Amino acid sequence: MSDTHKSHGLHFGLIGLLALAYFVLPAYHSGNLASVMVIAIYAMGYNLLFGYTGLLSLGHALFFSAGLYGLGLMMHLADWTPLPAFAAGLIAALVVSAVIGFLILRTTGVAFMIVTLMFAQAGYLTILYFGKYTRGDEGFALQQASRQIAGYDLSDPGVRYLCALVLFSVTLLGLAYIIRAPFGRTLVAIRENEERARMLGYNVTAIKLKAVILSGVVSGASGATYALLFGYAGATFATVQYSIFPLLWVLVGGAGTTVGPFVGALFMFYLIDYASGKTEAYLLVVGVTLVLVTLFLPHGIAGTIRTRFLRWLP
């Protein structure tokens, strides 16, 4: 079996397993899994830039929120139906990531991190500033009646699960394809040695801009999906915390692996769920776990499996 076949097997296997999980798991857990799949889309978008291109952003909440509010505001204020509103979410994320990408790619390294953080903070403040429409931190709910596609109620757990699964699968397979395609290979080349890539004749800046945009749009798709399936948009999603989350998910799951973002999001979701049920100081538990993971699994869960056992892991 070639590596390509193995990686198809892995991806379709994971998707099949998730489909099966809906019927096997109790409602509480399948509800959780729907959330995990949606945030895993965010993590996969982040991973494209961080894990594959080697650019560490601390401002991805901005792209997530662009999708969240792009869809949310159009449904809330303009009474758009879900599909056009979803498109609006994607376009909002596209525009924001193109503009921000153009500006931030003038910097590298620590400056890049700080500038992304700064822009995300500016985005957060903008959402608060237009509180009249966005309702700021408090946010707004999307009416159940408006969250319907072709008569299917997106607040129904089964429909919601299916929706999350479809979008998760499309993102997983799409990104896995891109990673193997020439474009994805140049991203990895830039991560590995940017100067060498440039001196092979690659337009590194243009490629990085494309990566920021793609990463931003996928993150925005996650935000739009979140608002649509869970019926809520609020400025909390634009805070620094939500920029740090995808970094943690990806680090824990395995940066630069296709399934790592999902694994990390799943692990962290249940860790927080479990720890917050046990103690007020659950963030401490989370912090300690992260330290342990970074110490003992420096490549994350999937990354370590790749280094130790399965060299073919995509």
Next chain:
Amino acid sequence: MILTTRGLTKAYAGVKANTDVDFDLPAGQTRAIIGPNGAGKSTFVGMICGRIPATRGTVTFDGQDVTALPAHKRIERGMAYTFQITSVFPGLPVRENVALAARRRLGRNKAAVQDKTDEVLSRLNISERADQMAGDLSYGHQRILEIGMGLAQEPRLFILDEPTQGLAESEVEEFNTLIKTLDAETTILLIEHNMNVVMEVAEYITVLDQGMVLANGTPQEIRANAAVQEAYLGSGHA
């Protein structure tokens, strides 16, 4: 002339690494640039391929002024460049290193990329290491790999900055043979410290000293040139 520079100058905070370098390289020639450490050789070729922005002066490649072009555009037009300090993709397999070089030119044509990659790997006798990580190769093999990445681009001007630095005797021999076979295929601009290599492969030599052209000539002429002897002896170099 495939390459011409006029008045090429680089100043670092007032210190001139290159001063008004006029340089002409006919297509097909194998040219060596020699000179003591710090003479400005790396700076000079860096300005040619666009890695280092020139303070002033012009670079003409293949009849077109490329002075304003960024490095990747110059590479796209047919230059290839190997770094003085080995620069490969350490975390990628050897094969992918070469494929990345071939792919930029051959694009989505998978079969062509694969053929070119295989051809280069076997030409450099590193086929059996194709699946190793480049970072796991010995120093000598990394240098050879980087040369392979240059070959995979089928450059019309191949710039090599001290490619034999740190190679074992036998590897230097192989390098000489390789350059001689390449001689018929492309124009080579070679910075080289090892005078045996220079004398064996170069058709013509340019000597840089203190950022300026000290002499031009055939290997015989350069060997006999008193000023060159002086520059080398002056800096304690052989």
